[in-house]
Amino acid sequence: MTIETLLLLARTRTDADRSRIRLATAALAFSGALLIDAVHIGLLGSRELSYETSSRYVTELGLRPGLIAVLVVLSALAASLAVQALRIGTAARDRRFAALELAGATKGQVRRLSTVDAGLIGLFGGLLSGPLYAILTLLFSWFPPLVRVFPGTSVTDVGVWAAVTVVLTVSGTAIGHFTYRSPATRTSSVRLPRVMGMASGAALLVIGLVSAVAYVLPAMPLTLAGLVLLWMTLAPLRIQALGRRLSASGDPARLLASARLINDTRSVARLGALLLGCAFLVGVVTQMSLEILREANSYDLAFYLTGMVMSALALVLMAAIALAALTVGVADQLVDQRRQLACLTALGVDVTFLRRVVRGQIAMVAAPALMTGTCLGLLAGPSGLATYLVEPLPLLYLAGGLAGLLLLSWGFAVGGASLAGYLLRNQLRDALDPENLRAA
Amino acid sequence: MIALELTDIEYSYRRNTALRGVSLQVEAGEIVAITGASGCGKSTLLHCAAGILTPDKGSVRLDGQDLAELSADARAALRRTKIGVVLQFGQLVPDLPLIDNVALPLLLAGHQRSEAHEHAREWLTQVGIQDEADAVPSELSGGQTQRAAIARALVSGPSVVLADEPTGSLDSRAGKELLDVLVSTARYRGAALVMVTHDNLVAAAANREIRLRDGVIQHEVAL
Numbered sequence: 001m002t003i004e005t006l007l008l009l010a011r012t013r014t015d016a017d018r019s020r021i022r023l024a025t026a027a028l029a030f031s032g033a034l035l036i037d038a039v040h041i042g043l044l045g046s047r048e049l050s051y052e053t054s055s056r057y058v059t060e061l062g063l064r065p066g067l068i069a070v071l072v073v074l075s076a077l078a079a080s081l082a083v084q085a086l087r088i089g090t091a092a093r094d095r096r097f098a099a100l101e102l103a104g105a106t107k108g109q110v111r112r113l114s115t116v117d118a119g120l121i122g123l124f125g126g127l128l129s130g131p132l133y134a135i136l137t138l139l140f141s142w143f144p145p146l147v148r149v150f151p152g153t154s155v156t157d158v159g160v161w162a163a164v165t166v167v168l169t170v171s172g173t174a175i176g177h178f179t180y181r182s183p184a185t186r187t188s189s190v191r192l193p194r195v196m197g198m199a200s201g202a203a204l205l206v207i208g209l210v211s212a213v214a215y216v217l218p219a220m221p222l223t224l225a226g227l228v229l230l231w232m233t234l235a236p237l238r239i240q241a242l243g244r245r246l247s248a249s250g251d252p253a254r255l256l257a258s259a260r261l262i263n264d265t266r267s268v269a270r271l272g273a274l275l276l277g278c279a280f281l282v283g284v285v286t287q288m289s290l291e292i293l294r295e296a297n298s299y300d301l302a303f304y305l306t307g308m309v310m311s312a313l314a315l316v317l318m319a320a321i322a323l324a325a326l327t328v329g330v331a332d333q334l335v336d337q338r339r340q341l342a343c344l345t346a347l348g349v350d351v352t353f354l355r356r357v358v359r360g361q362i363a364m365v366a367a368p369a370l371m372t373g374t375c376l377g378l379l380a381g382p383s384g385l386a387t388y389l390v391e392p393l394p395l396l397y398l399a400g401g402l403a404g405l406l407l408l409s410w411g412f413a414v415g416g417a418s419l420a421g422y423l424l425r426n427q428l429r430d431a432l433d434p435e436n437l438r439a440a
Numbered sequence: 441m442i443a444l445e446l447t448d449i450e451y452s453y454r455r456n457t458a459l460r461g462v463s464l465q466v467e468a469g470e471i472v473a474i475t476g477a478s479g480c481g482k483s484t485l486l487h488c489a490a491g492i493l494t495p496d497k498g499s500v501r502l503d504g505q506d507l508a509e510l511s512a513d514a515r516a517a518l519r520r521t522k523i524g525v526v527l528q529f530g531q532l533v534p535d536l537p538l539i540d541n542v543a544l545p546l547l548l549a550g551h552q553r554s555e556a557h558e559h560a561r562e563w564l565t566q567v568g569i570q571d572e573a574d575a576v577p578s579e580l581s582g583g584q585t586q587r588a589a590i591a592r593a594l595v596s597g598p599s600v601v602l603a604d605e606p607t608g609s610l611d612s613r614a615g616k617e618l619l620d621v622l623v624s625t626a627r628y629r630g631a632a633l634v635m636v637t638h639d640n641l642v643a644a645a646a647n648r649e650i651r652l653r654d655g656v657i658q659h660e661v662a663l
Contacts, residue, residue, distance in 0.1 A: 005548070005553065008536075
């Protein structure tokens with residue numbers, strides 16, 4: 001296969017696949033921009049900056065490592081979202097690969113297409129990360145100095161941008177190569193929960209929670225890792241059970257909605273785990289904010305709360321991207337099932353009804369992950385267990401924070417799902433078009 | 441000369457046995473129709489012949505080469521060069537223009553695009569859809585899609601063409617036209633043609649009809 005053919009076949013033109021590529025590229029560009037910022041701050045070394053031009057998180061030498069750590073965590077979260085977006089197996093993409101194999105493409109050739117596709121996404125994500133970093137710097141310069149965590153641009157940023165582009169391209173290529181599964185060998189069934197995954201997840205969670213009493217900060221990543229591992233091991237079973245329950249409901253539209261949950265369990269579960277991770281960190285940030293508010297007299301409120309709100313907003317943005325990835329999956333399902341959906345028109349099903357089904361399908365996956373994550377984050381954050389044991393928070397205070405977070409995360413899931421239903425209204429209308437009955 | 445030889449083929453899906461010891465020989469240039477009720481194993485037999493499925497037992501030989509002795513990649517290469525496959529709905533790559541779809545086996549074999557397009561254009565002319573070269577499959581009628589699938593199957597000069605219900609998705613007039621194209625182009629190439637069909641008209645165009653029932657050959661008639 002020549003390079004020209006490789007590029008021709010790697011480039012896709014279907015709507016669902018374009019959405020998948022846009023999402024992955026945007027997530028990678030965001031990840032790259034955060035990484036450039038982290039390296040920029042790291043390269044400042046012991047150089048002092050003016051309080052009037054940058055945030056205190058940047059100007060104070062002692063706070064820089066903390067800010068860099070936060071930026072790296074957020075960058076890793078955005079990158080893992082991009083990986084999930086890359087791994088969404090759209091039906092159009094599967095059909096394409098199956099048709100290529102039928103025409104005589106070897107599995108190696110098809111894998112090479114997937115590798116080039118992911119490598120190109122990495123390259124474009126990397127190329128966009130530089131301009132995005134410049135835009136974010138400009139955007140933040142309009143805010144008060146306290147929130148300016150993007151401390152301007154310099155000539156060395158160009159070199160960092162080039163390095164980040166290379167890293168993202170190489171990572172994209174590696175991910176495309178190692179995560180490719182032939183449509184013919186992909187199975188929809190979920191194996192029994194892997195005992196090792198469950199046991200490791202549970203052990204990490206327990207160690208994290210117990211050690212939080214004495215070693216607050218090191219314990220938190222352990223708790224988060226344990227939680228995500230447990231969720232990724234158990235969520236596929238829950239999602240399959242949910243899919244099976246929907247498929248047995250007797251309602252034809254719900255029957256169709258169950259198909260994606262059953263057939264694409266793993267990617268839905270992985271996106272759920274990402275939502276859980278984001279929500280956990282939001283819970284942690286909320287708990288820290290509550291602690292600061294409780295001890296308002298001994299803290300510089302504006303300084304700390306600005307950092308907390310900014311972290312929370314970045315995490316909410318990540319969760320929104322994860323919800324968008326779920327929406328791409330649902331949109332793909334609509335295109336794939338347009339013939340069956342068109343049959344529903346004859347049964348009197350309309351767009352409004354289908355929007356309700358789409359809303360339910362997304363909310364059913366997102367709401368439990370978000371609600372569990374925020375609750376556990378709130379209870380197990382850095383000053384959580386340790387403080388509660390030594391100096392219990394007033395019950396009303398804790399219950400109020402918990403109820404507020406639960407309500408917010410449920411509202412975010414349902415609101416996001418409603419927005420997805422609204423954004424997909426044209427696809428739903430197209431899917432219900434009786435003209436599709438003729439489609440092969 | 442024997443182009444395709446299947447010996448004692450057995451194949452089972454999880455619970456159902458689809459083929460129970462089917463043997464078949466197809467001469468170069470011969471046209472064979474495989475008929476039978478739904479679920480009798482016709483398509484499974486064709487997929488085994490194409491190397492898409494690997495039989496549980498028995499052997500498939502193409503131009504004397506045993507497919508079981510080949511790696512998956514070598515089987516794919518064989519499918520690209522010596523076998524042409526036409527399925528009921530064409531199974532073209534949905535987002536590629538017709539010219540690229542037809543040129544695909546050549547492009548995958550490493551030919552330059554301009555050279556592959558030249559051959560593809562010849563075959564599009566041969567099957568009568570040269571004006572649709574830049575259209576994508578969704579812009580075509582069922583008959584045009586099937587014609588493109590025939591052009592794709594023949595572009596690399598295969599010795600055997602395997603067609604699974606090639607007229608199944610078409611009305612009788614379009615089906616008749618497509619059959620004429622398929623038979624004439626296969627003859628033009630001197631390729632053996634094996635068609636799985638329910639359609640009596642398709643079966644009548646063959647030199648030999650093999651009727652399957654419950655995974656075994658029920659009878660064989662020279663036409």
